[in-house]
Amino acid sequence: MELWQKMIRDSIHSVDQLVEKFGLDRKVAEKLDIFFQARINPYYLSLIRYPGDPIWLQSIPDEAELSDYESPEDPLKEDSMSPVPNITHRYPDRVLFLTTSQCGMYCRFCTRKRKVGNSSKISMKGLEAAFNYIEEHKEIRDVVLSGGDPLMLTDAMLEKILSRLRSITHVEIIRIGTRMPVVLPHRITPKLVKMLSKYHPIYVNTHFNHPWEITPESSKACELLADAGIPIGNQTVLMKGVNDDPEVIKELFRKLLKIRVRPYYLYQADLTKGANHFRTPIKVGLEIMDKLRGHISGLAVPYFVIDAPGGGGKIPLLPQYVLYQDDEKIVVRNYKYETFVYPDVKPEEYRTGVVHNFEEYYESTPTVSLPIILNSSEE
Secondary structure, eight states: OOHHHHHHHTOBOSHHHHHHHHOOOHHHHHHHHHHSOOOBOHHHHTTOOSTTSHHHHHHSOOGGGGGOOSSOSSTTOTGGGOSSTTEEOOSTTEEEEEOOSOOSSOOTTOTTTTTTTOTTTSOGGGHHHHHHHHHHOTTOOEEEEESSOGGGSOHHHHHHHHHHHHTSTTOOEEEEEOOHHHHOGGGOOHHHHHHHGGGOSEEEEEOOOSGGGOOHHHHHHHHHHHHTTOOEEEEEEEOTTTTOSHHHHHHHHHHHHHTTOEEEEEEEOOOOTTTGGGOOOHHHHHHHHHHHBTTBOGGGOOEEEEEETTTTEEEEEOOOOEEEEOSSEEEEEOTTSEEEEEEOOOHHHHHHTOOOOOHHHHHHOOOEEOOOOOOOOOO
């Protein structure tokens, strides 16, 4: 048995353990166990510094999960977009491929509570139908392995899946969605990354939410992946009490770049049953994004997105940088809230290829400081 497997076996998961270790009321703990079981492995447990801290909130069951009766269990309508078991096909050229129901730690903000931890909901029996679906749909170029966490599979089982996908000629990219580098970095071994590197291009998307999760162990895990030529992107969920602070997010994203992990998405928390106590006003996310642009490397600035309820997909939101636009000019503001007038190319000039010298225009155009205005805009 490998170390990471032993740590899974030694995880806190029972009602008795929740009552004894964290002081939960037994009746509450029993209800929480029915709603969404716990799994806190020894490594992630060791990151908790005090009750109610950002690590605690992500991992320890909370009575607040039981107070939400109205939110949907499947807010993104994944099940209605599942043509065969284990596959969600929302975007034209890519699919989500669920490989296992198990995770290294059960996150309390999980949007897939209805399936995670339940092997009857995400079953290995569905793999062949999933492979056949991908083979038959030649528009699929990008396969995202998820679950649960694909790295809960053994190296041998994971390689069988990767090998089969690589035999499908129209599949160009394979992505692995995993939180193992964060919650159980011991899973990222030289043996694993050597195997993964046989199936390039392989990408990993992971899930750091707070700077305390960047430890010597998680840094080493990301180093192993990066050294094997596997690009790593990070998808952070914005959560009340965990990271709803611009300084916390800036620290997190700076530290991620140092371990060669690129901030990819900052998610507005989904409308998920049992997780709405984590949600923040959208304005909070926009203000955080406004304090990143210009104040931190562009490499560290992700997309702030809403995953639209009902399966609409990811929609990026931006602070308002465009203040005015017509056929002749656009008025924009920068990170200092200074405004600039930028001359546009008129439609008729674009068609005829006429090029104007705007040097005089720039020299005569003043800049003006304006108060910040925040709203949403698609990129």
